[in-house]
Amino acid sequence: MGVSHSKIILIGEHSVVYGYPAIAIPLKNITVKCRIEKSKNEFMYNEKDTLSTAVYTALKYLKKPKEKIKYIIDSEIPTKRGMGSSAAVSIAAIRAIFEYFNEKLEDKLLEELVNEAEIVAHSKPSGLDAKTCLSDKAVKFERNIGFSNIDLDLNAYLIIADTGIYGNTKEAVQKVADLGEKAKPMLENLGKLALEIEKYINQKNIIEIGKRLSLAHEELKKLGVSIEKSDMLVEEALKNEAVGAKMSGGGLGGCIIALVQDYENAEVIAEKLKEKGAVNIWIEKI
């Protein structure tokens, strides 16, 4: 059996493509499990399938590409919602394969194999999903600079609310690219907000972080990557005293996040968001 958790982007989606920083958070309580079992038949690789690709990547590394095994997946992570489901599934599957064959798996090798599988599944992953799904800490990412960890420990709560609508990262990234020069001010503002949020994380200033999450949502709206349902859920969270809220991930669907100071308030907001049509809600202490 192999397990992995999911992730969500706190700040910096889209602007990260243009070199600005992004911060992603591990969601340690939202997990996927993969179990490997003996099978009568040889493993058949389907390169169009993320899970099959991850299993094959691990088997190939172990020089057992035709082993008689099958895999069973049990996931709490919805797909195409910006929660890193494909990276998480790959991590769980690779861990499970190594465990099945009693092989030692160092973190570095696991990350390499996950990224190899992600390249087949996604062509050009930044590696942020894999890094965050493998990490217990928040991860900052900047193109050409790389990854670093951030200690959160904010004593606050992040609500993740699923619109129930598939996001489409590829289309959203293209939409921003098509804006050309017009996207520049929004991307610059998002970059600035990401740096400020990092500063306020260090100062544990929830209110200032929250304000900037909401401002980031406005910039993402201007880029045309939010949808009506995300906007409506963000508004509902703010109306009910979340300190900040925004869409998260590539957009055109997917999830919104809302920052809240105490758990009771988070539960109230979660209920309101459900009433407004969120199909799934998680509350994560950060």
Ligand code: PMV
């Ligand atoms: O939807 P997600 O969580 O995979 O995030 C996409 C983030 C973008 O910045 C929009 C794209 C990217 O490659 O960084």
